[in-house]
Amino acid sequence: MAGAGGGGGGGDELKLLGSLASPFALRVKLALSFKGLSYEYIAEDLQSKSNLLLSSNPVHKKVPVLIHNGKPICESQIIVQYIEEAFKSTGPSLLPADPYERAIARFWAAYVDDKLLASWLQLTRAKTPEERTEGLKQTLVAAENLEAAFKEISEGKPFFGGDSVGYLEVTLGGLVAWVHAAKKLDGTSLFDGARTPLLNAWVERLGALEAAKAVLPDVDRLVEFAKRWQPQATATAASNN
Template identity: 40%
Template sequence: MNHQEEGEKVPKLFGFWASPHVLKVIWALRIKGVQYDYIEEDLPNKSDQLLEYNPVHKKVPVLVYQGKPTAESQVILEFIDEAWKHRGDPILPEDPHQRAMARFWARFQHDKLSPPIWKWFTTQGKEQEDAYEASIEQLLVLEKELDGKRFFGGDKIGFVDLSLGQVSYVIPIFEEITGVKMITEQKFPSMSAWMGNFLTSPSVKDHPPPLDKLQARYQAIREAFLKGEI
């Protein structure tokens, strides 16, 4: 990935292969047709460059464009949409209210949906059962919001879809590991269809999540939680 329009510097993306936050930035760059250089970080031994570019959080992803770093995945998505406004499909809608609602649902994923799902995956017994019910409750909110649409923003992937993208592949991995089904076509017809639509969309299917490696990683994480090692 080393050719771009003349006069433009190729952005650099500092990432980690298993991070869903990095993946959604990659998918956003693909939606915009932006070439980039990817730098894989060893998170236990973070590079001096990463620490220099993101001294506040010291995390990936970080996107460096024209020498200027942008950190935090949701912020990076908005930056990509603005920096390459006239390339590819828009990530955020033009309408102010729709933009606000897209940000709202992205926060919903972070604040309301991810915590109970993670708790369900990393616990057992009554605690896991309670977290499962809490997860179902939040997923039903999303099911109602999606309401038969192909994507949350309409016919094409947008900000909310990218923000929720990890749901499409992480939940099936968690289901496989725990042996418990969470999203069924009967209970969640719209969400089930969305998961398939998202994973087979051009920007995602050409750079799919590494499912086998992720399953092994998450299996080890769950076992460590249950043993009290984390």
């Protein structure tokens, strides 16, 4: 239960419907953790979805769903913006105050979903060597574009958000656990010291934050999950946003 106000003047009840492997649910956990908001976490079994999930997100039937005082909010990026707007005065601002900087943050957040994540999933689902090569190529291009964006946006500071975490820490941060899991699974590096040194260091920096450590899933559990469910695992994770 969140004690901090801004949304409803105290007494806010926050419930998060999520699942261990969902990078989208992790975004919401990161946002809530960075904001210092407490909430009840409800782990969904995506093979057998609860009535609460089905009634809270009847259109997509997917996690994450944030339920704030009984009202459901769906879609990870929309939830994160909701958290920022409903709890403006609580914790750090996840979006910059300047409209242009906000637009830039939203642009790269959309890029993470539309390009980086899309091509990474294409890579992990590839059935032929050709598909794998193409998926890998697109993933590397997307990672390199994000590296350039990080350089420009952060201006030498530790985070996309500057000296503290921001919208892209949450959006891209949702992928961090899978970045580590992929390395263990098949040696794939989304970011590395040679091609994307800034983002490689950023992954470590983000993971070292107490607020991130509190919510990042155990990498070995993700690896186990992936081995058990692959290729269904990536498909399921991808279809939940």
